[in-house]
Amino acid sequence: MKLRIDRDQFTDAVAWTAKALPTRPHIPVVAGVLLEAGGGELRVSGYDYETANRHTLSAAVHDTGAALVSGRLLAEITKSLPNKPVDLAAVGAHLELVCGASRFTLPTMPAEDYPALPAMPGAAGAVDAAAFAAAVAQVSVAAGRDDTLPLLTGVRVEVDGATLRLFATDRYRVAVRELAWEPVVDTNPTALVPARALHDTAKVLGQVSGKLELSLSDLARGEGLAGFAAGGRQSTSRLLDAANYPPVLSLFPKAANSQARVSTAGLVEVVKRIALVAERTAPVLLTFDGDALVVEAGGVDAARGSEFMDADFTGEPLAVGFNPQLLLDGLAHLGTPTVALSFVDAFKPAVFAPVGADGATDPTFRYLLMPIRVSR
Structure with missing residues (x-):
């Protein structure tokens, strides 16, 4: 050579x-x-x-x-x-x-x-490479990191006609992203791809201008593989067994009793500051009332912090606690200046959604976060 x-x-x-x-x-x-x-x-x-x-x-x-x-x-x-x-x-x-x-x-x-590398599975369709990378970044943050529960360490990939749906969960949150794509098969394949491998692959291939080709093989018919190709690069990843993957999409409430709209960057800054006095497993408390939001953390006999910020809130006054890191993870991947937080009550899952320039929520991305009970 x-x-x-x-x-x-x-x-x-x-x-x-x-x-x-x-x-x-x-x-x-x-x-x-x-x-x-x-x-x-x-x-x-x-x-x-x-x-x-x-x-x-x-x-x-x-x-x-x-x-x-x-x-x-x-x-x-x-x-x-x-x-x-x-x-x-x-x-x-x-x-x-x-x-x-x-x-x-x-x-x-x-x-x-050197072992023979697996062949690329049959092509399932194509999607914009940059959009796919952004979608994977939004979703993979919610995947589990406990290798003793491998089922939850993956990103679920579902095809529904011209829609590609990605979602993941670690039992405490669920992130879902939908994006348009160009299918080349009549079937609607599904797969559970290891989140870490998918994130690394999408991050690199997302820098390629143009389309990314997604390939999937059927786990039930042999070795399950997902394949990704763009710009002369190819990657294959062995699939996880998704037979018992939980029906997490059913956790999203069909309606909300209250909603708040808050500055995304402003809420991130406030939560980061106030979380400094929260102990490792302690939540931050968000209290909504009218046009105000109070973020607070800490105990009676320990350091405490609180901060006011503007919020556009509709509904009865509400106080809800969240794990600060999981809260920040969801806010960091919205990609819009304003976030909409929808609630049923203080004890049921809250749903975060990006708000576009036209004031409408974007239905293609949702981040569900389980609250933590807070004693006051």
Whole structure:
């Protein structure tokens, strides 16, 4: 293998594929990044048996071939290279990397021992890459992080005709986002994708202008995989078993008895300040009455804090407590200057929704948060 490639493109490709590498690999070759040159292209691949990342990019290939080198070491080297073309050459049991005056010789592992990466499943449809990345960021924040409950560590993906629906829960909150997409199959597939892998993939592919292709395979008919492709990059992720996924969409109230509209940024700032006096598991209390909101936290025998802010509230006066971090997570991903908070009462789930410039709530994103009982 011998080739020349653009430094920035190569650095991005290695960094992208290295994200799929395990921290403590059980098999040494899985810690490697596979470089395959041929046909005027270089394909860079990484795989940990759960997630596979591949990036194909143009290169001036002089000799075809493959080399398997330590992925993390290669990633550290490439991001520190000078801004000059990169020359790669496989020489015996080593890979030589030359960039300007910099020269590195890296030991290689047997490329033939590298596991075969899973093939991309059949395409289900396409969606705007940037919109998909934004939707995943909004939803994945609500996914669980307890690996002893793997079912809740995923993002549920549902297709309903021309609508793509994403939602996640950790039992204390639910985030739901819907966006338009272009289906290429008549069926409405569903999948439960690991949230961490989906977030990392969407964040990178969201930087690609244009469409992202989503592929899904049926978990019930064999190995379930989700595939994502955009801008020469491909990623596949093994699906979670969603057979017992809770019907969380039914938790959203059909009607509300009261609603408040508040400055999103203002509420974030106030909650951050007042939460400083809240103990680790203690809630912040939001009290709504007319055109005022009071945010307070702390105990009788401990530090206390409170702050007033303007609010447009309709309904009977209401005092409701929330976990401050979960509250901030929901507010951080609204994307609008104003948030609408809808309530049934102080003990039932509250629903947050973004408010557009026209004053209407956006029905495509909803964040449900369970309240915490507060004794006063």
